[in-house]
Amino acid sequence: xxxxTRKIGETITIDDNIKITVVxxxxxxxxxxxxxxxxxxxxxxxxxxxIQEENRAALxxxxxxxxxxxxxxxxxxxx
Amino acid sequence: xxxxxxxxxxxxxxxxxxxxxxxxGMIGMSPxxxxxxxxxxxxxxxxxxxxxxxxxxAFPVVEPYFFRSNYNVRMTEADKLALQYEDGDRIKYFCxxxxxxxxxxxxxxxxxxxxxxxxxxxxxxxxxxxxxxxxRHPAYRTYANVLAAIDEQGGSDSYVEExxxxxxxxDGGQTVAHQAAV
Numbered sequence: 272x273x274x275x276t277r278k279i280g281e282t283i284t285i286d287d288n289i290k291i292t293v294v295x296x297x298x299x300x301x302x303x304x305x306x307x308x309x310x311x312x313x314x315x316x317x318x319x320x321x322i323q324e325e326n327r328a329a330l331x332x333x334x335x336x337x338x339x340x341x342x343x344x345x346x347x348x349x350x
Numbered sequence: 351x352x353x354x355x356x357x358x359x360x361x362x363x364x365x366x367x368x369x370x371x372x373x374x375g376m377i378g379m380s381p382x383x384x385x386x387x388x389x390x391x392x393x394x395x396x397x398x399x400x401x402x403x404x405x406x407x408a409f410p411v412v413e414p415y416f417f418r419s420n421y422n423v424r425m426t427e428a429d430k431l432a433l434q435y436e437d438g439d440r441i442k443y444f445c446x447x448x449x450x451x452x453x454x455x456x457x458x459x460x461x462x463x464x465x466x467x468x469x470x471x472x473x474x475x476x477x478x479x480x481x482x483x484x485x486r487h488p489a490y491r492t493y494a495n496v497l498a499a500i501d502e503q504g505g506s507d508s509y510v511e512e513x514x515x516x517x518x519x520x521d522g523g524q525t526v527a528h529q530a531a532v
Contacts, residue, residue: 309427321485322462323378332449
């Protein structure tokens with residue numbers, strides 16, 4: 272990983288069209304501003320990873336379990 | 351017409367109207383771009399977003415409004431581009447369900463809905479900024495209630511016509527292609 276040191280207000284340029292600016296530093300938090308082409312998708316890493324993992328988990332949803340869901344539901348409405 | 355092999359539903363016959371192009375793929379699965387929406391009569395309300403490229407890939411999806419009546423989506427410019435969105439296009443949202451071994455632990459991903467552009471046949475999995483929306487929102491109770499409500503109405507599934515050309519799976523593996531809703 273490339274590691275650079277920047278001060279508040281300083282910018283990193285990636286390719287011709289992406290600019291990342293350090294906007295504010297407050298304790299352990301850093302606010303960054305990002306300028307990028309509008310088709311660029313930008314996410315917080317932990318959110319993106321959580322969604323990735325959830326998509327994988329969703330693929331393991333089994334028909335058998337759905338059958339059980341249906342059965343539970345029928346029992347419920349029957350009372 | 352094309353034969354789509356699926357692990358869950360066998361071979362499905364689909365036409366151009368049924369294909370949904372997800373340009374960037376589902377999150378974490380970017381190589382898979384071509385999908386169809388499948389409905390199985392055993393499970394009203396729920397649909398399956400089935401990959402045409404990989405037969406084991408099928409996401410159970412459901413409309414978010416059951417879980418949040420005020421579910422509002424603000425698309426970014428990147429989202430609109432991914433959907434080839436133009437003013438007036440109709441967008442339908444679905445959220446991915448996760449149904450683990452214990453079905454009562456099922457969750458729905460309200461944070462990252464799949465937006466389908468009904469006028470273009472394109473789709474994209476969005477990531478919403480709203481911090482209250484959860485990737486793992488508990489879904490069991492609501493889903494069971496919705497199923498019960500539908501049964502009370504005589505089992506009719508009024509959602510079918512509104513979605514992008516779903517393909518119905520009949521008993522015995524036969525398939526029926528709906529007319530495009532557009």
